[in-house]
Amino acid sequence: MRLETNDRAVLSLTMLGHAMVHTYELSVPLLLPLWMAEFDATAATVGLVAGAGYVLFGLGALPGGVLADALGRRPLIVACLVGMGASFLLLSVAPTLPFVALALVCWGLAASVYHPAGLSLISTGVEERGTGFAYHGMAGNLGIAVGPFAMALLLVAVDWRTAVAILAVPALVAAALGLRVDVDETAAVQADGGHAPPTDLGTFREHSVRLFAGGFALVFLVVAVDGLFYRGILTFLPSLLADSVPTVSLTGADVAGSRYVYAGVLMVGLVGQYAGGRLTDRGDVERVLALDLVALAVLALLFVPAANAGLLALLAVSAALSVVLFGEQPLLQATVAEHSDPGLRGLSYGFMYIGTFGVGAVGAAVAGAILTYADRATLFAVLAAVALFGAGVGFLLARR
Structure with a gap:
């Protein structure tokens, strides 16, 4: 399928891939309470x-990222979609918690190539x-919101294994569509500009050293902080909301209303993605990024008081958190x-997502441990401290 312009073709492919990646990524938190009940596990374990x-x-x-530079971006995006669909099919037949972990590892490997x-x-x-980054981010947020909402609806009608199997189908369909998109991968840059992609270990090392010799080292630190905050708050957000959001009655059964609030809060992030993308075209991106992290710290400290104040206050703070958190993505x-x-x-985006999702994955384990052995107030205090540290690094980067 050839679109009218290369820009539209590139954005069609990447927006589709981005929506699928985050559909699966943020559907998993809805399954954690079910796994805790079925496998008799603690929050720390799941x-x-x-x-x-x-x-x-x-x-x-x-x-x-290295493969994207060496082999081309479109083939990797298609392979990512196939792998994610297959991994969720594997997850649907998981008989034990270790098997669940194996299926999620397979999903993580497949999904990891998408962002670079x-x-x-x-x-x-x-x-x-x-x-382009703005529209790409909005597509990701659409997946972030629609995926959990679809999962929440499926869980009303079927068990979690069947729901996971059904949710695997869109990625396989998207992969088939991706094979038909024709793009020029270098239309926006000179064909002979820049360095050749690394093809061996020595070249990889040389280019990595060159990359980190400048301001990228500070960028990577900010990215890692963002990842810790992102994963730390979103992994257990449905459970955190469940303490304040009442159940709702659907088809004669009581269902956790927090599932739908969670999906709605993530949908609000569309506003932040678009605003952040537009701000990137206005310059001074590093300073805006640092201010965004300060705002995240303030909102984290407001979460527990808002939850204690009532549902409306909690929804307002949660929506603001979503806007600021996802507005950070195009800025990064x-x-x-x-x-x-x-x-x-x-290569640079590969390093970025090692920070965002690799280092950031520690946030899921840390959040689970804090909620198991301490309380949510402690969790949000830790998240605020992490965001403020990132803001300090961001201001230092802006001064450079």
Whole structure:
């Protein structure tokens, strides 16, 4: 399928892939309470299980970025979609919690190649890069919201295994559509510009050293902080909301209303993704990024008081958190692009998502442990401290 312009073709492919990746990523938290009940596990245990998949989601991004530079971005995006669908089919037959962990690890490996491939494709194939990142981010947020909402609806009618199997189908359909999209991957950059992608260990080391010798080292630190906050709050958000959101009656059965509030809160993040993307075209991205982290810290400290104040206050703070949290994504992506060479964009985004989802996966385990052995007030105090540290690094980067 050839679209009218290369920009539209690139964005069609990447927006579809991004929506699918986050559909699966944020459907998993809805399953954690069910796994805790079925397998008699604590929050700390299921946090480690989820973290196993999420850490591979991040660690696989670096080899994924290298492959994207060497082999092309479109083939990797299609392979990612096939792998995610197959992994959720595997998850649907999981008889034990270790088997669940294995299926999530397979999903994490498959999903890990998407972000370096998709983001580098936008950065080299789309002329209006900031706007492209904005639309790409909005597609991701659509998946983040629609995926959990679809999972919540499925769980009303069927058991979790059947729901997971049904949710695997869209990725396989998307892969078939992706095979038909024709794109020019270098339309927005000079064909001979920048460095050649790394093809051996020595070249990889040389290019990595070159990348981190500049401001990218600070960028990576901010990215890792963002990942810790992101995973730390979203993994257990349905459970955190369940303490304040009443159940609802659907088809004669009482269903946790927090599932639908969770999906709605994530949908609000669309506003943040678009706003963040537009801000990247106005310059001074690093300073805006640092201010965004300050706002995250403030909102984290307000979460528990808002929950104690009532449902409306909790919804307001949760929505604001979603806007600010997801508004950070295009700002980070544009900052990485500013501090990397076009020929190594896949490598740079690979490192970015090692920080976001690899280091960030620790946030799931830490959040589970805090909720098991302490309380939610402690969790949000830790998250606020993490965000403030990232803000300090962001201001330092802006001064450079």
